[in-house]
Amino acid sequence: MEKAGGPQIVIDGTRSYTFHTVGEVPNWMKMTAEGLEVGDKVRIGMCVPKGATWALRSMYPLKLKTVADFIKVDSLAQLDKDEPGKNGKKYYFDNATSMVYYKFYGATNRSENDNQVCGGGKCPMIELTLAGNLSANNGDCRSTLYSAEQMALVPPELPVSTETFMANAGPEPPADFGHGSSRPFTSRSPVNGRNGQWSEWSSCSVTCGNGYQYKRRECNNPMPQHGGGPCGTPHYKERNCKLDACT
Structure with missing residues (x-):
């Protein structure tokens, strides 16, 4: 969930990041919280088509094989409540908007030389399986979730590079530029x-x-x-x- 450019993910658990499907709705989704460390929290929401049946499953950091292994709560406030022993198990389904919410909690830290997206290569994850009414255009809950003003918001512009490179600069980069000369890769077939x-x-x-x-x-x-x-x-x-x- 870390991005190199553009809007950054807020990892204090105070905001929801929602997922909606335009077109045919998949019958299985997997969300992985890459980059989360101990103390980080992210709340996500997934749109469930009206009339569809659904189930949750998670294998890390807790093994929750069926929705019966989770704890159902009645509001986002209860989902956000810090409850040791229940954190990472709770979910909230909002019938009015047809959204199911879950909160990721960071479970590991990366070392200084770790090249994995999460400590030990294991990231918090959640799976949502769907069945039944999965026809096109019924997996987008934004019209019931957001106001017309929110729907009309324009995403912020991403930064644009203005750096230029000479077309006839020669086979080698200028001195002290970049990481050195580039050579064709032979292992990227x-x-x-x-x-x-x-x-x-x-x-x-x-x-x-x-x-x-x-x-x-x-x-x-x-x-x-x-x-x-x-x-x-x-x-x-x-x-x-x-x-x-x-x-």
Whole structure:
């Protein structure tokens, strides 16, 4: 969640950063809080299409495999309340706007020489799976979430470089300029992506009655590199499950 240019992410937990889908709504989303360290907090909101069923899952820093492992709260104020033992487990679903909110808490620190985006290469993450009403143009909750004035706001302009370079400067950069001469890379040939192994089927989405299970695979065996082609689909499978009747 760190950016090199443009608006910066506020990591004190006082603001929400919301995610909306324009067009076809994906049935699986994964949010990763890159760059967060101990003491940092970020609240996110994800738009859930009206009429769709949904489930949350997180594997780090806490293993929360089904929505039943989370703690449902009734307001953003309760979500923001600092409660050791509950932080990172709570979520809030706003029926009026169809937004589900979750708060990331930084769990590790990076050392001075760490080249990972999070300490030890592990970042807080949350997954949202969706099923049902996922047709186009119903995953954008901004009209119910923001006022007309907020929707009309223009994003700030990013800084523009005015530095110029001579077209006939020769094969070597000027003395004391940059990091030295540039040479063609020989190790950046395109690598096409391949899917990894399927995960195990998830637990049933309900504790009684009819529900669903899912499993997924990631494009990481290997990931596409240097302009290589994407992995094939599907990345997500779903099936029905049935438990004992609810009483």
